Amino acid sequence: MSQANRSRATLGLLLLGACSGIQPMPADQPCREAGYASAARTFACTEDAELSNARYERFEAEYVCVPIDLAEAPENPANFPEDDYFHCAYAIDGLSCDEVLRRGDDLDAWLRASNACPYVVQRRDGAAYWATDGSDTGQDTGGAP
Amino acid sequence: MTAAWLLLTGLAWAQNQGGFIYGTPGTRNDCEGNAPIAGTSGYRNARAAITTNSQVFSAATFAERELFPLLSQAAQADTDGRFAVTLYEQAATFGVTDVPTVETSYPFGSCPGEYRLAMRPLDLGAGALGIAGRVGRFGYFYSASVAFSATGFGGPYTRAMMSATYMVYLPAAVAVAPLNWDEDFGVSSISSDFIAGASYNGALGSVYAGYVSGRGGYLHFGEDRLGGFASALADRGLDERPAYLSAGLKGVQTPVGRTALYGRKLPITAPPGYAERPIIDEDGYESTAVQPIEAEPPRVPFRTVHVQQHDLFGRLDVVTAISWSPEPIVHEAMLGLHSAGFGEAAAGWSLRAGTVALPDMYYFGVEGGNYASVRAEFYGSIDDGGSGVGGGTSRFEASILYNDAEQLSLYPYARGALSANLRIAGSY
Numbered sequence: 001m002s003q004a005n006r007s008r009a010t011l012g013l014l015l016l017g018a019c020s021g022i023q024p025m026p027a028d029q030p031c032r033e034a035g036y037a038s039a040a041r042t043f044a045c046t047e048d049a050e051l052s053n054a055r056y057e058r059f060e061a062e063y064v065c066v067p068i069d070l071a072e073a074p075e076n077p078a079n080f081p082e083d084d085y086f087h088c089a090y091a092i093d094g095l096s097c098d099e100v101l102r103r104g105d106d107l108d109a110w111l112r113a114s115n116a117c118p119y120v121v122q123r124r125d126g127a128a129y130w131a132t133d134g135s136d137t138g139q140d141t142g143g144a145p
Numbered sequence: 146m147t148a149a150w151l152l153l154t155g156l157a158w159a160q161n162q163g164g165f166i167y168g169t170p171g172t173r174n175d176c177e178g179n180a181p182i183a184g185t186s187g188y189r190n191a192r193a194a195i196t197t198n199s200q201v202f203s204a205a206t207f208a209e210r211e212l213f214p215l216l217s218q219a220a221q222a223d224t225d226g227r228f229a230v231t232l233y234e235q236a237a238t239f240g241v242t243d244v245p246t247v248e249t250s251y252p253f254g255s256c257p258g259e260y261r262l263a264m265r266p267l268d269l270g271a272g273a274l275g276i277a278g279r280v281g282r283f284g285y286f287y288s289a290s291v292a293f294s295a296t297g298f299g300g301p302y303t304r305a306m307m308s309a310t311y312m313v314y315l316p317a318a319v320a321v322a323p324l325n326w327d328e329d330f331g332v333s334s335i336s337s338d339f340i341a342g343a344s345y346n347g348a349l350g351s352v353y354a355g356y357v358s359g360r361g362g363y364l365h366f367g368e369d370r371l372g373g374f375a376s377a378l379a380d381r382g383l384d385e386r387p388a389y390l391s392a393g394l395k396g397v398q399t400p401v402g403r404t405a406l407y408g409r410k411l412p413i414t415a416p417p418g419y420a421e422r423p424i425i426d427e428d429g430y431e432s433t434a435v436q437p438i439e440a441e442p443p444r445v446p447f448r449t450v451h452v453q454q455h456d457l458f459g460r461l462d463v464v465t466a467i468s469w470s471p472e473p474i475v476h477e478a479m480l481g482l483h484s485a486g487f488g489e490a491a492a493g494w495s496l497r498a499g500t501v502a503l504p505d506m507y508y509f510g511v512e513g514g515n516y517a518s519v520r521a522e523f524y525g526s527i528d529d530g531g532s533g534v535g536g537g538t539s540r541f542e543a544s545i546l547y548n549d550a551e552q553l554s555l556y557p558y559a560r561g562a563l564s565a566n567l568r569i570a571g572s573y
Contacts, residue, residue: 020240021300022173025262029185029245036186036510037418043508044415047443056507068262085262086245090184094420096438 031065031120033089038110045097059107064124087116171255174299179246179265181296181331183435186510189416190242190558191267191294191332192437197555198238199292202271204322204340205357207234208288211568212275213353213367216286219572220279220346222538229278230572235315238564239308240266241556244296244332265296267332268308272315274322282346286353289322289339291315296332325358402456409451411554412444416508447557449476459485462497466550474502477550479518492525501548509558516560518548537573542566 026032035056042052068085084090091114095103103109108129111117115130123129181188200206215230248261273290293311297304322337340363342355353365397404417437424434451466462481468474479499487493497520505513526540546552546564553559 020266021297021304022176022246022260022263022265023243024259025245025264029262029264033185033245033510036507037184039507040186040189040416040509041418043445044417044439044442047415047445049413049415049445049506049508052508053505086182086184090182093184093189093418094438095418 027067028065030068030085030089031063033086034092034111034117034121035059035063037089037092038107041092041095041097041100045100055105055107058105062107062124063111063121066120066122068120084116085120088114088120090114091116171257172300173257173260173263174303176248176256176260176263176299178249179263179296180249181265182245182247183419185245186416186558187242187244187264187267188332189419190509190556191244192419193414193416193558194241194267194269194556195292195294195329195332195334198269198271198294199334199336201555202236202273202290202292204273204288204290204338205363207273207290208275208277208286208340208353209365209367211273212277212286212288213351213365215275215570215572216277216279216284217351217367222572223279227278227280228572229276230570232275232570233273233316233319233568235272235312235567236270236564237308237312237566238269238552238556238559238562240297240562241269241559242267246296266304267294267296268304269294270308270311270315272319274316274319277344279344279346284344284346284351285342286344286355287339287341289319289337291318291322291326291335291337293335294333323358327359402454402459405451405453405455407451409449411447411449413447413557414444415439415442417442451477462495464497464499468502468504474504476503477501477518479520481520491528493523495522496520501550501553503553503557506557511558511560516548518550519546520549520551521545537571539571540569542568542570 038059039052039056042055043049046052088111092110095113099113108123111121111129118128118130181191211234212230212232215232219228219230243264244267246263246265248256248263269292271290271292273288275286275288277286278284295307295311298307318335318337323339325337325339327336328334338358338360340355340357342353342363344351344353351367353363353367355363357363417439419435420438421433422436423431424436425431447468449466449468451464453465454463457463460482462479462483464477464479464481465475466477468476477499479497481495481497483495484490484493487495497518499518500515501518502515503511503513505511522542522544524540524542526538528538544564544566546566548559548561549564552562552564556562
C-alpha cells in the first residue's frame with residue numbers, strides 16, 4: 001500500500017469511528033445507568049471522585065444486570081412510569097444530597113429509590129433488596145418481581 | 146446545473162417523504178423522532194457538553210481568547226496608527242458522548258425495533274466572527290457567535306451529510322447572531338450572542354468596554370506586552386468559563402530545540418443530578434420540567450505535569466504529560482513530525498500521534514484506559530507588509546483532533562470524539 005493510500009485508510013478509519021450513526025442500546029444499559037447514577041450523585045454530594053468510583057465497582061461486583069427486552073420500548077418516556085426500565089436510574093439521579101448521604105455505602109438502599117430497580121438489577125446472591133414495608137423511601141414494592 | 150440541483154432536491158424530498166409512510170419497512174434513518182432519557186450518564190454529559198460549548202464559544206470568550214490578542218499582534222506591526230483585524234472561527238466535535246434515547250414518533254413509524262431504544266452520538270458545533278480596529282488610541286470591537294448541539298441522525302452517511310450541511314450554513318447563522326436565539330430541546334440546542342463596544346489603548350494596556358447581548362455591561366483590561374488579563378461581566382461580576390491554572394515554562398530555546406515544562410490544574414466538574422422541578426413558563430403557567438439539582442456542582446482538580454520537547458532536529462516533537470491526581474498515570478505520550486519552520490514559515494503542517502490514558506470516571510459513565518490520539522494541523526499565510534495602510538496579512542488554519550488532550554480537557558467524558566476546526570484571520 002502506498003503512503004498516500006495508507007494515509008487515506010487511516011483517516012477513513014478515524015472518520016468511521018467518530019461518525020458512526022445511532023446504535024442499538026445494549027441490553028444491560030438501564031442497569032448500568034443505575035450504577036452510574038449512584039456514582040454521579042456520590043461525586044456531586046461528597047466531592048470524592050474515588051469514593052464514587054469505588055461505589056460503582058461495588059455495584060458491579062455485588063449486583064447482576066437483568067437484560068431488557070429491547071422490543072418493548074416505552075411509548076411515552078416523558079411520563080417515566082415506575083415500570084419503565086430507566087426509572088431506576090432516573091430516581092437515583094434525582095436524589096437530594098441529604099438522601100445520598102443517608103444512604104451512604106448501603107447500595108441496597110440506593111436501589112430502593114424506585115420500584116423499577118428490581119426489573120433491571122438483582123443482587124448476585126439472589127437476596128431481595130427491596131423493602132416490604134415501604135420504609136426508607138416511602139415507596140412500596142408492589143411491582144417488584 | 147440548475148436542472149441537476151432541482152433533481153437532487155426532488156430526490157431528497159422524495160426519500161424524506163418515504164420515511165414517514167407508516168407500516169413500511171425502514172432503516173435507522175427512519176428513526177427521526179427521539180427523546181433523550183433523563184437520569185442517564187449520556188444525558189448528564191450532554192447537558193454539560195452543551196454548557197461548555199456555549200461558554201467556550203460565547204462572543205465574550207471568543208473576543209478575549211482570539212480577537213483581542215490578534216489586535217495586539219496587529220498593533221505591534223502597525224506603522225500609521227490605523228489598523229483593523231477580522232477573524233472567523235468554526236469548530237465541530239463529533240461524538241462527544243453517547244445519549245440513550247427512545248423513539249417517540251408514534252406509533253414508531255418505520256423505525257426498526259432494535260433502534261427504538263438507541264444510543265445516539267451527540268455532535269457539537271460553533272462559529273464565531275470578530276472584527277476590531279484602532280484609530281490612534283481609540284478603537285472598536287464586535288464579536289458574534291453561535292453554538293449548537295444535535296444528536297446524530299441515522300447511519301454514518303446520513304449523519305456526515307447532515308453535519309456537513311450544518312457547517313456550510315453556519316456562517317449565515319453567525320451573521321444573524323445578534324437576533325440572540327436561545328433554544329433548547331432535550332439535548333439539541335442552539336444559542337447565539339454578540340458583544341460590541343469601544344476600546345482605549347493606554348500606556349499600561351487596553352481597556353475594552355461594551356455590551357454583551359442579554360447580559361449587560363462588559364469590561365476587560367488587556368495588558369499587551371506581558372499577556373496578563375483581567376475581565377468581568379459587569380452585571381454578574383464573575384467568570385463562568387471552565388478556568389484552569391497553568392504555570393511553568395512553555396517555550397525555552399535549548400540546544401536541542403524548544404523545551405516546555407509546566408504544570409496544570411484542570412477542574413473536573415461533577416455531574417449534577419436531574420429531577421423534575423416546578424417552573425413557571427413565559428405565559429405565567431406553572432408546570433414541571435427536568436432541571437439540575439445543583440446549580441453549581443463541585444469541581445475536583447485534575448493535576449498534570451507536561452514535559453515537551455519541540456523541534457528536535459528541526460522536525461520532531463515529543464509531548465508527554467503525567468497525571469498524579471486523581472491517580473498517577475502517564476496521561477499523554479505523543480510523537481510528532483512537522484514541516485520545517487512550522488509556525489514561522491508562510492505555510493506548514495504538523496502531525497502528532499500517540500496515546501492518552503484516562504482514569505475510570507464511572508460518574509461520567511465511562512471507563513478508563515488507553516486511547517489512540519491524533520492531532521493534525523495545517524496553516525497558510527500571506528504577508529504583504531504589516532498592517533498599515535496598503536499592507537496586510539491573512540492566515541488560514543485548520544486542525545483535526547481525535548482523542549486529543551485539548552478536547553478531553555473540555556469534555557472529560559468524550560471517548561473517540563473527532564474535532565474539526567477552521568480559523569481565518571486577517572489584519573489590515
